[in-house]
Amino acid sequence: MKSSVTxxxxxxxxxxxxxxxxxxxxxxxxxxMDMLHPSGEMSVRLMILAMLPGPLSEFFGLNRFFRGWIAIRRNLGVAAFGYALLHLIFYIFDMNSLAAMAEEFGIPGIWTGWLSLVLMLLPAVISFNYAMRKLGRTWKYIQRLVYPAFLIGLAHWILLDWAWQPALIHLAPLIFAWILRFIGRSRRHRKQRSMT
Known part of the structure; x- marks a missing residue:
């Protein structure tokens, strides 16, 4: 009961x-058009929040805080996909025509957005316990599609705004977390080698 309320x-x-x-x-x-930026940014931020606990817990150790964060990361990922869909809905209303949308499709700043959304789709659809049990190890491989989806989403942002600074600011926490993961793995590898 407590879990469902939370x-x-x-x-x-x-x-x-x-x-x-x-x-x-x-x-x-x-x-x-005013809602395109906030909906897109919200999707990116939630993706970052979903991807951060793995590398950080690997470096700092799996304490209670990180266990709680990891427990909700699938929710964060699905919510990120939800905001990407909301972003698409606002785009459809802004364009107000399928012909106009089709005309824009070849623009790099547009098709990167579609590609990012498509890559997010499958991980979002299978983000529930039954799919995890049924797919086994394959489930993890499919979930890793969020990484190219995230990077292509950032490319979509940069190509539309022609400003790399906001996208880089959003990417910075992940870069930092991935560096910590690399340092942690290198330390463990050296420790294992010294013990053999």
């Missing part, structure tokens, strides 16, 4: 920014 509160918290975006749009306080 999960419900987590999903309520994750959905609040999206609800506020939709409210602003439906009330006419913001145009669809």
């Amino acid at each position: 999960k419900g509160l987590l999903w309520l918290l994750l959905s609040v920014p999206g609800i506020l975006m939709l409210w602003s749009f439906t009330q006419g306080d913001a145009l669809a």
Whole structure:
């Protein structure tokens, strides 16, 4: 019971920014184009939050804090996909025409967004316990699609804005975490070699 209440509160918290975006749009306080940035950024930020606990816990050790973070990372990943879909919905409203969307598809800043969304789709669809048990080790390989999805998503951002600084700021925590993971693995490898 406690677990389901906690999960419900987590999903309520994750959905609040999206609800506020939709409210602003439906009330006419913001145009669809105004919602493209916040919905896209929210998706990227949630992807980062989902990817950080693995490398950080590997370096600092699997304590209670990281166990809790790892326990919710699938929720964070699915929420990231949800905000990517919301981003797409705002894009559809902004373009207001399938022909206009098709015309833009060849632009690198656009097709990278579609590719990132497609790569996020399968990991999001199988992010539940039954799929994890059924797919076994394959489940982990499929979940790793989030890494190219994230990087291509950043490329989508940079190509549309022609400003690399905001994307790099978002990437920085992951770079730091991956460096720590590399340092931790190198230390363990050296320790194992010295013991043999």
